[in-house]
Amino acid sequence: MPEAVARPGTVPLARRRLLDSLGPLLREWLPRQRWFAGKGRPITGFELVSATDLLPPGSPQGLIHLLVRVKQPPASAEPPAPRSSDCYQLLIGVHQALPRHLAPALIGHARTGPLSGQTLYEALHDPRLADVLLEALRSRARIGSLCFEHDSETELPAKLPPRVLGAEQSNSSLIYGESYILKLLRRVVEGVNPDLELPLVLARDGCRQVPAPAAWFLADGSAGRGHATETSVLGVMTPFLSGAEGAWELALDALAARRPFTEEAHGLGRATGAVHASLGRALPTVTLGRAQLAVLARAMTDRLDGAAEVVPALREFAPRLRTAFTELGALDPAELAWSAQRVHGDLHLGQCLRQRSGEWSVIDFEGEPARPLAERRLPQPPVRDVAGMLRSFDYAARTLPRTAAQEHAAGPGGSVSDMGSGSAGEDPAAAGPDSSWYAEWAEDCRAAYCAGYAEVAGRDPRADPVLLRAYETDKAVYEVVYESRNRPDWVSVPMAAVRRLAAAAGPR
Numbered sequence: 001m002p003e004a005v006a007r008p009g010t011v012p013l014a015r016r017r018l019l020d021s022l023g024p025l026l027r028e029w030l031p032r033q034r035w036f037a038g039k040g041r042p043i044t045g046f047e048l049v050s051a052t053d054l055l056p057p058g059s060p061q062g063l064i065h066l067l068v069r070v071k072q073p074p075a076s077a078e079p080p081a082p083r084s085s086d087c088y089q090l091l092i093g094v095h096q097a098l099p100r101h102l103a104p105a106l107i108g109h110a111r112t113g114p115l116s117g118q119t120l121y122e123a124l125h126d127p128r129l130a131d132v133l134l135e136a137l138r139s140r141a142r143i144g145s146l147c148f149e150h151d152s153e154t155e156l157p158a159k160l161p162p163r164v165l166g167a168e169q170s171n172s173s174l175i176y177g178e179s180y181i182l183k184l185l186r187r188v189v190e191g192v193n194p195d196l197e198l199p200l201v202l203a204r205d206g207c208r209q210v211p212a213p214a215a216w217f218l219a220d221g222s223a224g225r226g227h228a229t230e231t232s233v234l235g236v237m238t239p240f241l242s243g244a245e246g247a248w249e250l251a252l253d254a255l256a257a258r259r260p261f262t263e264e265a266h267g268l269g270r271a272t273g274a275v276h277a278s279l280g281r282a283l284p285t286v287t288l289g290r291a292q293l294a295v296l297a298r299a300m301t302d303r304l305d306g307a308a309e310v311v312p313a314l315r316e317f318a319p320r321l322r323t324a325f326t327e328l329g330a331l332d333p334a335e336l337a338w339s340a341q342r343v344h345g346d347l348h349l350g351q352c353l354r355q356r357s358g359e360w361s362v363i364d365f366e367g368e369p370a371r372p373l374a375e376r377r378l379p380q381p382p383v384r385d386v387a388g389m390l391r392s393f394d395y396a397a398r399t400l401p402r403t404a405a406q407e408h409a410a411g412p413g414g415s416v417s418d419m420g421s422g423s424a425g426e427d428p429a430a431a432g433p434d435s436s437w438y439a440e441w442a443e444d445c446r447a448a449y450c451a452g453y454a455e456v457a458g459r460d461p462r463a464d465p466v467l468l469r470a471y472e473t474d475k476a477v478y479e480v481v482y483e484s485r486n487r488p489d490w491v492s493v494p495m496a497a498v499r500r501l502a503a504a505a506g507p508r
């Protein structure tokens with residue numbers, strides 16, 4: 001079954017005709033957006049799920065909130081399930097003539113349909129329109145099927161100056177007055193979204209490692225639609241940790257200065273342990289029996305098989321990688337110290353921020369965006385997150401030497417926008433004279449992280465090597481697919497791990 005996306009309600013005909021104006025422009029514009037998940041597949045059509053005017057009639061400019069389903073042929077053997085359409089959240093500004101400062105936000109000039117003659121642009125970049133969202137959150141507005149909410153303890157100030165977060169991300173974020181950050185989810189799915197669900201649960205449990213949601217907005221499936229559908233989370237606002245530094249950047253800085261990162265890794269392990277302890281307290285846990293292990297092993301094997309269809313370079317390693325999953329399925333559950341519980345689901349260095357106080361925060365509980373929501377919300381052994389972080393230390397240690405080599409090759413003033421010419425088959429980081437230093441750096445981080453985790457969680461992930469190896473392998477396979485779709489120049493990074501994990505499996 002394809003994943004449920006927000007279904008079209010009774011969108012009036014006049015509104016549906018908006019697509020006559022927008023469709024030709026979106027066809028060009030969408031594939032250029034980092035957050036567009038359907039890159040590399042042709043767009044065969046659009047379907048309007050909802051269109052909501054956020055400004056009153058007669059305003060000199062327009063702000064249309066859109067949920068649009070984008071029809072595309074499914075990728076061949078796409079794991080985990082073929083999807084032929086995704087629903088995206090768009091905020092479209094409408095102007096007669098676009099002011100110069102908004103030029104980079106241009107989507108295009110409508111030539112047909114009801115907006116013919118108007119200039120359409122990405123409204124997040126327009127401070128006046130960003131303010132409309134803030135006001136809606138402040139006033140708990142209900143506009144059409146959109147429901148804006150804020151936490152009852154939170155008094156959101158008015159007129160906070162907005163700016164768009166420049167970072168590469170899977171969604172889009174607005175920062176208001178350096179006090180709050182509003183993440184607008186781009187690919188919208190129906191149902192309880194862990195990106196709001198888990199931080200709310202953690203906040204209620206008193207977990208200090210995760211910023212508590214201050215406000216959010218939803219598309220209420222039952223409001224203004226022809227038939228009841230489920231609610232979809234569209235945006236989540238949390239306090240902005242001003243001056244916080246990303247663990248990914250900190251790790252690369254340490255590598256560049258040839259400094260160890262073990263103290264930081266240890267702190268990150270403790271923070272992960274605290275988040276897991278809180279989730280384990282607040283939400284149900286499931287004992288891992290033979291049947292559960294078999295299901296996990298089957299799912300990992302299926303994902304590997306699907307991934308090998310998509311990325312042919314994986315095929316030669318698949319038989320050996322599969323042994324990690326076979327061993328998982330054959331584990332004696334009595335020997336395992338872990339239960340399954342809710343976890344972060346896509347933990348890596350980019351999801352951890354060091355506050356000015358030195359404390360670590362964990363963000364982005366959306367899980368792996370390509371997986372169906374129901375799967376992302378299943379209880380999992382917490383080792384899954386641990387494996388994600390262990391992979392991330394390896395990523396950092398392989399990324400820095402690649403970047404440095406590129407800078408060197410580009411010469412003074414050269415660009416390093418391309419992360420390397422590495423194809424799936426190469427491992428440039430392994431070839432350099434310093435490769436053992438980088439490998440040790442990652443190994444030390446991994447050990448320090450697990451030690452920090454064990455101090456808080458009471459269980460050392462290294463005590464269950466079969467479980468850990470299975471999850472690391474599963475993650476590396478996911479990363480190969482992720483990179484081949486989103487950042488093909490990075491594929492050699494997870495491919496190096498695939499090679500290492502396959503070699504460690506010995507003869508099949």
Ligand SMILES: Nc1ncnc2c1ncn2[C@@H]1O[C@H](COP(=O)(O)OP(=O)(O)O)[C@@H](O)[C@H]1O
Pocket residue numbers: 165167168169170171172173181183211238239240241242244246350351353363364366
């Ligand atoms: N509460 C916060 N305080 C400061 N920066 C944040 C906060 N939340 C997110 N960020 C910044 O926004 C970036 C993207 O956030 P994230 O939730 O990971 O979005 P996405 O799912 O789009 O990747 C992070 O890498 C971080 O730099």
Ligand SMILES: O=P(O)(O)O[C@H]1O[C@H](CO)[C@@H](O[C@H]2O[C@H](CO)[C@@H](O)[C@H](O)[C@H]2O)[C@H](O)[C@H]1O
Pocket residue numbers: 169170248346348349350364367368369388391392393395396479482
């Ligand atoms: O956008 P998200 O942060 O939700 O996660 C996706 O993108 C990540 C990259 O931005 C990707 O992470 C991979 O690259 C990181 C370095 O950029 C590295 O630290 C991670 O270990 C590696 O998995 C993530 O997998 C993907 O889901």
